[in-house]
Amino acid sequence: MPVICICCRMLALVLVFLLLVAGCKKASTQEEQNEKSAVVAPISPTVAPTPMHEAVAPPPLPPPIDRTARVMVLCYHRFEDRPKDRLAIAPAEFKKQMQQLKDSGIEVISMENFLAWHRSEKSIPAKSAIITIDDGYVSGYDVAWPILKEFGYPFTMFVYTNYINIGGKSISWAQLGEMRDAGVNIESHTVSHKDLRRAPKGQDYNTWLHNELYGSKQILEDKLGIKVVALAFPYGTYNENVRKTATAAGYEALFTVYGQHMGIDAPADRLGRYAVESIHPNVFKSAIEFDSSGGKAPGVESVQLAATSMVTEPMNEERISNTRPTVKANVASMGAIEPNSLEMRISGYGVVPATYDPQTKLITYTFTQNLVPRNYTVILSAKANGKRLETRWNFTVDLTTGDKQADTQGS
Numbered sequence: 001m002p003v004i005c006i007c008c009r010m011l012a013l014v015l016v017f018l019l020l021v022a023g024c025k026k027a028s029t030q031e032e033q034n035e036k037s038a039v040v041a042p043i044s045p046t047v048a049p050t051p052m053h054e055a056v057a058p059p060p061l062p063p064p065i066d067r068t069a070r071v072m073v074l075c076y077h078r079f080e081d082r083p084k085d086r087l088a089i090a091p092a093e094f095k096k097q098m099q100q101l102k103d104s105g106i107e108v109i110s111m112e113n114f115l116a117w118h119r120s121e122k123s124i125p126a127k128s129a130i131i132t133i134d135d136g137y138v139s140g141y142d143v144a145w146p147i148l149k150e151f152g153y154p155f156t157m158f159v160y161t162n163y164i165n166i167g168g169k170s171i172s173w174a175q176l177g178e179m180r181d182a183g184v185n186i187e188s189h190t191v192s193h194k195d196l197r198r199a200p201k202g203q204d205y206n207t208w209l210h211n212e213l214y215g216s217k218q219i220l221e222d223k224l225g226i227k228v229v230a231l232a233f234p235y236g237t238y239n240e241n242v243r244k245t246a247t248a249a250g251y252e253a254l255f256t257v258y259g260q261h262m263g264i265d266a267p268a269d270r271l272g273r274y275a276v277e278s279i280h281p282n283v284f285k286s287a288i289e290f291d292s293s294g295g296k297a298p299g300v301e302s303v304q305l306a307a308t309s310m311v312t313e314p315m316n317e318e319r320i321s322n323t324r325p326t327v328k329a330n331v332a333s334m335g336a337i338e339p340n341s342l343e344m345r346i347s348g349y350g351v352v353p354a355t356y357d358p359q360t361k362l363i364t365y366t367f368t369q370n371l372v373p374r375n376y377t378v379i380l381s382a383k384a385n386g387k388r389l390e391t392r393w394n395f396t397v398d399l400t401t402g403d404k405q406a407d408t409q410g411s
């Protein structure tokens with residue numbers, strides 16, 4: 001039996017030990033690698049079908065468009081220290097409202113961004129607002145603008161061309177030019193600021209309407225070197241013919257005065273605005289309450305009628321072809337009414353089971369049977385401060401009107 005010396009045995013043990021250690025190390029390195037690849041591997045197929053080491057970053061996706069965002073439009077006129085009529089608001093009150101927008105998490109966006117969102121090209125914040133100032137009073141330039149600058153809010157001036165540069169309270173072309181240079185958006189409010197549904201006495205309606213819509217756009221574009229894309233109907237009133245002519249004239253957005261929170265699908269040819277008036281503080285309150293309207297009423301019709309700031313659907317004197325219309329009114333301008341006292345009557349039907357939402361101030365009734373073609377009167381009555389208030393308007397169901405699609409859109 002060969003004798004193996006103790007040194008050799010020790011050497012052999014050391015060698016075996018070293019081999020074991022090396023093996024363990026190798027195994028653990030393998031494990032580490034396995035672990036590493038286990039972390040990375042599941043990601044690679046979703047990132048790119050190529051092997052990991054060749055993975056290329058995918059092209060950046062455009063930011064997603066928030067289709068659930070909602071927007072409301074505020075409409076102002078004049079800014080005066082002691083407001084004497086419904087078109088004026090005190091600068092301090094205006095400033096307070098601008099701050100309230102901020103405090104309520106509402107972001108003021110430009111007309112341009114709103115339209116881009118409406119075309120599904122761009123996103124806007126979930127609660128957005130557009131500020132518009134109508135008519136072309138100089139107080140828009142020297143009172144409102146400095147306040148809006150402080151907040152960094154974009155805004156739109158809807159001016160009617162007959163009122164520019166005529167002195168008094170009117171804004172001048174030079175002032176408008178200065179605003180344009182600073183990025184203020186300037187859009188059309190017609191030439192003469194007359195109700196677009198009927199021509200002034202002795203004038204041919206179509207010729208007159210054409211000039212109000214095409215002419216005002218042209219004048220603003222020529223004088224200021226801008227592109228006019230929006231129109232605000234004087235008094236918020238229009239009819240189907242007015243809408244069609246305005247769209248043909250190249251306006252991308254048409255604004256009424258029916259205050260509402262609008263979704264991305266709101267019809268661009270009748271976008272609602274909250275007419276903010278110092279004598280109706282409730283209007284601004286409803287405007288900033290995004291959560292109460294639930295965005296359920298995009299694109300409803302509007303009008304100012306007997307009670308001039310009440311807005312209704314169908315509008316006063318509107319002809320509709322829909323025989324089962326939804327009759328709707330915003331009663332905010334009636335003041336603090338007693339909800340249970342509110343009543344809607346329709347000629348030929350008596351009191352109808354209308355529903356009232358105290359938060360949005362909307363009273364709504366949808367006919368469940370077809371109306372025969374004729375004129376209908378809607379009478380709203382309610383109690384406020386112990387007094388009975390009543391307001392009325394009328395509409396006509398006329399099957400020859402056509403445009404059934406558009407008439408039913410809002411309901």
Ligand SMILES: [Zn+2]
Pocket residue numbers: 134135189193234235
């Ligand atoms: Zn106006």
